[in-house]
Amino acid sequence: MRYFRKRTRHFWTALVCFAAVAGASAAETRHAKDAETGIESWETQELGVNLSLTQMLPDQARAFYLARGFDREAAEAYASACVFQTVMRNESSAPITFHLGDWRMLRGKRAFKLKTEPEWQHEWERHQLAGPARIAFRWAQFPLEQDFEPGDWNQGMTTYPLPRGACFDLKFKWRMGGKMREGILKGVCCAQDR
Amino acid sequence: MRRIVKLLVGISIVLFALMAGATEPKQGLTVVADRPEAREFSLKDMDGKGWRLSELRGKVVLINFWASWCPPCRRELPSLERLWRLLGSENFVVLAINAGEDADMVFAFTGMLEPAPTFPILLDRDSSVLGNWPVKGLPTTFVVDKKGRIVYRAVGGREFDAPELVGQLRSLLRKEH
Numbered sequence: 001m002r003y004f005r006k007r008t009r010h011f012w013t014a015l016v017c018f019a020a021v022a023g024a025s026a027a028e029t030r031h032a033k034d035a036e037t038g039i040e041s042w043e044t045q046e047l048g049v050n051l052s053l054t055q056m057l058p059d060q061a062r063a064f065y066l067a068r069g070f071d072r073e074a075a076e077a078y079a080s081a082c083v084f085q086t087v088m089r090n091e092s093s094a095p096i097t098f099h100l101g102d103w104r105m106l107r108g109k110r111a112f113k114l115k116t117e118p119e120w121q122h123e124w125e126r127h128q129l130a131g132p133a134r135i136a137f138r139w140a141q142f143p144l145e146q147d148f149e150p151g152d153w154n155q156g157m158t159t160y161p162l163p164r165g166a167c168f169d170l171k172f173k174w175r176m177g178g179k180m181r182e183g184i185l186k187g188v189c190c191a192q193d194r
Numbered sequence: 195m196r197r198i199v200k201l202l203v204g205i206s207i208v209l210f211a212l213m214a215g216a217t218e219p220k221q222g223l224t225v226v227a228d229r230p231e232a233r234e235f236s237l238k239d240m241d242g243k244g245w246r247l248s249e250l251r252g253k254v255v256l257i258n259f260w261a262s263w264c265p266p267c268r269r270e271l272p273s274l275e276r277l278w279r280l281l282g283s284e285n286f287v288v289l290a291i292n293a294g295e296d297a298d299m300v301f302a303f304t305g306m307l308e309p310a311p312t313f314p315i316l317l318d319r320d321s322s323v324l325g326n327w328p329v330k331g332l333p334t335t336f337v338v339d340k341k342g343r344i345v346y347r348a349v350g351g352r353e354f355d356a357p358e359l360v361g362q363l364r365s366l367l368r369k370e371h
Contacts, residue, residue, distance in 0.1 A: 068263070089350070135294035135321045139261060143330040146349070149224035153350035154331040155266055 029186040039191070046183030048092025051172055053084040055191035056157065058164070064140070069133030074124060081115065082160040082190035088172075090148035096181075098174040099145040105160050106169040106184075115159045117141040165192045221356035223337060223346035232257075232338045235323045237316040240297050245289060245316055248342065253285050254366050255338040259329050261293040262303035266351030267333040271307055277354040277363075278313045284367050285340075288313035293332060294321045339366060 027046040033039070043052035062079035066072070090096050104111040117138060124134050142156030162168065167189040173182045232255075236246045247255065258274060260267035271290070278288045292300050292315060304311050318324055327336070330349075337346035345366065352359060 064263070131320060132294050132296075136261070136263065139293050139321070139324075139332050140263065146330040148349060149347070151222065151350075152224065152348070155264075155350070156331060 027183050029184070031187065040189065042185050042188045044183055044185050045091070047176065047181055048090070048094075049096060049174055049176075049181070049183065050087075050089040050091055051170075051183065051185060052087045053158070053170065053185060053188055054087075055189075056083040056085055057191050058193050061157075065133070065137070068136035068140075069130050070137075071127065071129070074127045074129055074133075077123065077127075078120070078159075080164070082162040082164060082166065084158050084160075084188075084190075085155065086142045086158040087153065087155045088142075088148070089153035090150055092176065093150050094176050095147060095149050096174045096176045097145070097147045098172070100142065100158070101144070102173040102180075104171045105162070106171055107162075107166075111171070112161065115161050116144055118144065120159070160190065162190055164190050166190050221353050222358040223335070223348050223352075223362050226336075226344050226347050229339075229343040229345055232336070232342050232344050233323075233326050235326070237291065237318055237323060239314045239316050240301060243314075245314060247338070250287055250338075251342055252340050253287050254340060254363065255287045255289060256335065256363070257327075257338065258288070258290045258333060258335045259293060259324055259327070260290055260333045262295060262299060264332045268303075268307075270333060270351040270354060271304075271311060272309055273352070273354040273356075275307070275309045275311050275313065277360065278311075279309075280355060280360065281363060281367070282313070284364075286363065286367060289316055290314070291316045291318050291323060293318060293324050295319075337363065337366065340369070 027044050030043045032041050032043075034041075039055050039057065041052060041054040043050065045051075058079040061081075061083050062075050065075040065078055070078070088098070100114055100116055103114055105114060120137065120141070121134065124137065129137075140157055142158045143154060146154060148154075160168065167187060170185040170188055171182055172185070173180055175181070232247060234246070234248050236244060238244050256274075256277075258270075260271065262268065274288060274290065282288070290311065290313060295317070296319070297317060300315060300317065304315065333351055335348040335352065336344050339345045346362065
């Protein structure tokens with residue numbers, strides 16, 4: 001009887017340890033709202049890879065690109081999109097690679113691709129935007145693909161083909177140790193026009 | 195029962211190990227294993243002086259790609275100046291290559307930095323050098339050894355005067371080649 005009780009105690013101890021570790025490792029989306037500006041941000045970490053999205057207001061996007069040589073029409077086209085300042089950090093101890101083409105925006109049961117920098121560049125060609133404006137645009141966007149060694153990170157803008165105020169989950173993927181990994185940012189919402 | 199306990203403990207250990215893999219952001223440079231030859235470039239600095247990478251053979255050259263509108267670039271430039279003041283006399287060159295902006299814009303921006311940069315800032319107006327180097331985003335930094343090979347890389351902002359990073363550069367400077 002005593003032997004049975006001892007084994008049962010071991011089982012529960014192991015179960016509690018497992019639940020504690022599993023609970024701590026479950027990636028949660030942390031949400032914050034700036035009290036002054038009302039700008040919202042979302043952040044999560046999965047397997048040592050950290051991703052955060054911070055809303056970019058239409059005024060911010062418009063001002064940024066007007067100051068870099070965009071004409072009003074082109075600046076307005078970008079400002080009307082759903083834009084986030086995006087930061088990805090490799091805080092794990094292994095190298096990773098990612099490609100934005102693998103990332104999906106989830107709305108209900110449907111999955112959509114992000115609007116990437118080369119797609120925007122086709123529009124800027126039609127607008128006949130000058131070289132310096134397009135150079136600034138290229139380097140201000142989050143890279144289409146990149147390799148991160150441990151400690152590497154990057155920051156840039158990502159855009160989503162959604163109206164202002166719309167919400168979605170973002171499934172982001174990366175390759176680590178030969179395997180495709182993924183995480184989810186939940187309940188991300190595009191900034192409203194103010 | 196014993197098998198279930200072992201399984202739970204095993205899974206807990208694996209999960210803990212994965213969590214422990216997430217470390218504090220490091221400030222060091224990543225070793226570039228295959229040491230590729232650094233691509234040649236020729237650019238002018240803010241004073242109109244020409245700089246050609248191949249003419250710096252025999253020195254350790256830190257090349258930082260940046261833009262004034264890039265937040266992490268803005269944050270790391272003062273630390274790059276502190277590094278330059280620390281190692282600038284030791285056969286060490288810092289070249290900060292600006293992406294696509296004109297001299298007036300760069301001058302107005304750097305004047306606001308504390309400490310203001312005294313290392314050469316090169317203007318890559320058409321971003322052709324940027325496109326020719328393995329750069330995907332800004333800032334990206336490379337260290338070229340005395341033989342003209344890329345030996346270190348850093349993607350994203352760093353504190354260039356962090357002890358770990360200074361130690362890596364001092365060690366490289368001590369090497370003959």
